[in-house]
Amino acid sequence: MSEAHLADELLSAHVDDALTSDESAKVANHLFTCGACSERVDRLRATRRAVAALPLEAPTRALDLGFTRAPRPQPWWQRLVPARTPSWAPPLAAAAVVAALAVGLAPALLRATASRQSAETALGAPGRSQKQALPAVPAASGAPAADSAVTNGAAGSAARPAPGSQFLGSLAADSPSRQYAADGGATLRIETNPSIAGTGSPVQVALTLTAGSTDLHLGPQGVQVLVRRGATESVLVASRTAAQVVGAGTTLQATDSWSAGAGSGPPEAGTVQLIGRVYLANGTVLEVSLSFTAT
Amino acid sequence: MDDEELVRLCRDGDGDAFGVLIERHQAMLFNLAMRIVGDRDDAMDVLQDAALKGWRAIGSLRGGAFRSWMSSIVARTCIDRVRARRPVDPLEDDEGRVIALPDARPGPEALALSRERAAEVQAALMRLGADHRAVLLMRDLTGLSYEEIAAGLDIPIGTVRSRLARARVNLQADLMRRDPTILETTA
Numbered sequence: 001m002s003e004a005h006l007a008d009e010l011l012s013a014h015v016d017d018a019l020t021s022d023e024s025a026k027v028a029n030h031l032f033t034c035g036a037c038s039e040r041v042d043r044l045r046a047t048r049r050a051v052a053a054l055p056l057e058a059p060t061r062a063l064d065l066g067f068t069r070a071p072r073p074q075p076w077w078q079r080l081v082p083a084r085t086p087s088w089a090p091p092l093a094a095a096a097v098v099a100a101l102a103v104g105l106a107p108a109l110l111r112a113t114a115s116r117q118s119a120e121t122a123l124g125a126p127g128r129s130q131k132q133a134l135p136a137v138p139a140a141s142g143a144p145a146a147d148s149a150v151t152n153g154a155a156g157s158a159a160r161p162a163p164g165s166q167f168l169g170s171l172a173a174d175s176p177s178r179q180y181a182a183d184g185g186a187t188l189r190i191e192t193n194p195s196i197a198g199t200g201s202p203v204q205v206a207l208t209l210t211a212g213s214t215d216l217h218l219g220p221q222g223v224q225v226l227v228r229r230g231a232t233e234s235v236l237v238a239s240r241t242a243a244q245v246v247g248a249g250t251t252l253q254a255t256d257s258w259s260a261g262a263g264s265g266p267p268e269a270g271t272v273q274l275i276g277r278v279y280l281a282n283g284t285v286l287e288v289s290l291s292f293t294a295t
Numbered sequence: 296m297d298d299e300e301l302v303r304l305c306r307d308g309d310g311d312a313f314g315v316l317i318e319r320h321q322a323m324l325f326n327l328a329m330r331i332v333g334d335r336d337d338a339m340d341v342l343q344d345a346a347l348k349g350w351r352a353i354g355s356l357r358g359g360a361f362r363s364w365m366s367s368i369v370a371r372t373c374i375d376r377v378r379a380r381r382p383v384d385p386l387e388d389d390e391g392r393v394i395a396l397p398d399a400r401p402g403p404e405a406l407a408l409s410r411e412r413a414a415e416v417q418a419a420l421m422r423l424g425a426d427h428r429a430v431l432l433m434r435d436l437t438g439l440s441y442e443e444i445a446a447g448l449d450i451p452i453g454t455v456r457s458r459l460a461r462a463r464v465n466l467q468a469d470l471m472r473r474d475p476t477i478l479e480t481t482a
Contacts, residue, residue, distance in 0.1 A: 008461070008464045012463050012464075013441075013456050013459075013460070016441070016459075018440075043467050043471075043478065046467070046478040047463050047467040048463065050416050051431065051432065051435040051466070052436060054413050054417065054436065055409075056322060057326060058325075059322065059325040059339060059342070060339050061339055063321070064343060065310065065314050065317065065350075067350060068313050068314065069310055
C-alpha cells in the first residue's frame with residue numbers, strides 16, 4: 001500500500017454514503033488496496049449498527065399539551081416590528097429596528113438594585129422613548145407597587161393546573177417587575193406575571209432595554225432572558241444578531257413565555273430566578289432579575 | 296392527514312393538530328432524548344420542554360419536515376440540559392470525549408443479556424461529549440441526513456461530518472475496550 005490511510009471523517013461519511021463523487025472515487029480506490037482501512041470501515045459499520053440496534057422504549061408518561069389551548073405568544077422579534085410586517089421578515093425587521101439603535105456604559109458588571117426610586121428617575125429621563133406595550137404581562141410598568149412584594153390572590157390557591165402537570169404548586173414573584181437604571185439614563189427592565197401556577201400555566205416574560213442619552217452597542221451575545229435554578233442557568237430567549245446598536249432613546253424588547261417546572265421538575269423555594277442580561281460591546285454586562293418563592 | 300397538513304393547521308393555532316403530530320413522533324423523540332440525556336425521567340422532561348418550544352415556534356416551520364425539525368429541538372434541549380448538569384465541563388477534551396463521567400444509571404434492562412449490551416452501548420454513549428452524542432444519535436438512531444442535522448443544530452455540514460466521525464471512532468474504541476463482542480454481534 002503506497003498511500004497513507006484515509007481519515008476517519010472520510011470513512012465515516014463513506015459509511016453514510018455522504019461523500020462527494022470525487023471523495024467517493026478516492027475512497028473506493030483506496031479501499032480496494034488497503035485492508036486496514038477496509039477493516040476500519042467494517043468497524044464503523046458495526047458501531048453504527050450497535051447504535052441503531054438500541055431497543056426502542058415507550059415514553060414513561062403522557063405529555064401535558066395544555067399549553068396549546070392558551071393563546072400562543074408571538075416570537076419576540078415580531079413584537080419589535082409593526083404588525084403589518086411580512087412574516088418572512090423577522091431578521092431583517094429586527095435588524096432594521098436595532099440599526100436605528102449606537103456608546104456605552106461604564107465597564108463593570110452591573111446588577112439590578114430593584115430601587116423604584118432609581119427606576120422612576122430613569123424612566124423619566126429619555127424624552128423620545130419608543131417603548132412598546134407589553135401584551136399579556138399584567139404587571140403594570142412603573143406602577144406604584146411595582147417593587148413591593150407581590151403575592152396576588154391566585155398565589156397558593158387558585159389557578160391550580162390539572163393533574164398530570166409536573167409542577168402543581170405556585171410561585172410568587174418577589175415583584176412583578178424590576179428595573180436597573182444605568183449611566184446615561186439607560187434602563188433594563190424585566191417583567192412577568194406576579195404569580196405562576198404550575199407547569200400548565202406558561203407566563204409571559206418581557207425584557208426591555210431602553211437606551212438613555214447615548215447609544216448602546218451590544219456585544220455578540222446580545223440580549224438574553226434566562227431561568228436560574230440554583231447554580232444552573234438555561235436560556236429562554238437569546239438575540240443572535242451580532243453588533244446591534246440600540247440608539248439613544250429607543251427600546252429593544254425580548255419576550256417569551258415560561259412554564260415553572262417544565263423540564264426541570266418542581267422548583268424549590270428561593271432557587272428560581274428570571275434573569276434579563278445584556279452584553280455590551282465594551283464588556284459591560286447589565287443584569288436584572290426577579291426571584292420567586294414557591295408556595 | 297400527513298405532517299405537512301397538520302403543520303399548516305398548527306400554524307393556524309390548532310392545538311389538536313399539534314397533539315397528533317407529537318403523538319405520531321413521540322416514541323422516536325423520546326428515544327432520541329433518552330439516549331442523549333441517558334435517563335428516562337430527564338428525557339420526558341426534555342420532551343415536555345421541547346413540545347412547548349415546538350408549539351411556540353411552529354409558525355416558522357414550512358413544509359412537512361416536522362420530524363427532523365422537532366428532532367432538532369429535542370436534541371438542542373437535551374444538549375442544554377446535559378450542559379446545565381455540568382455548567383463547567385472540564386472533563387470534556389477537544390475531541391468530544393468526556394473523561395471519568397459516571398456511567399448512565401442502569402435501568403431494568405440490565406437484567407437480560409441483550410439489554411446488558413444495550414446498557415453497555417448507552418454507557419459508552421454517555422462517555423462521549425453531548426454535542427458529539429447528539430449528532431451521532433440524530434444520524435444513527437433517528438436517521439436524519441447530514442443536511443438536516445446541520446440545519447437543526449445550526450452548525451456547518453463539515454462539523455456534522457467531523458463530529459460524527461469522531462463520535463463513531465471514540466464509541467467504537469470504547470466498546471472494543473470494554474466488550475468487543477458487542478461489535479462482533481453487530482458486524
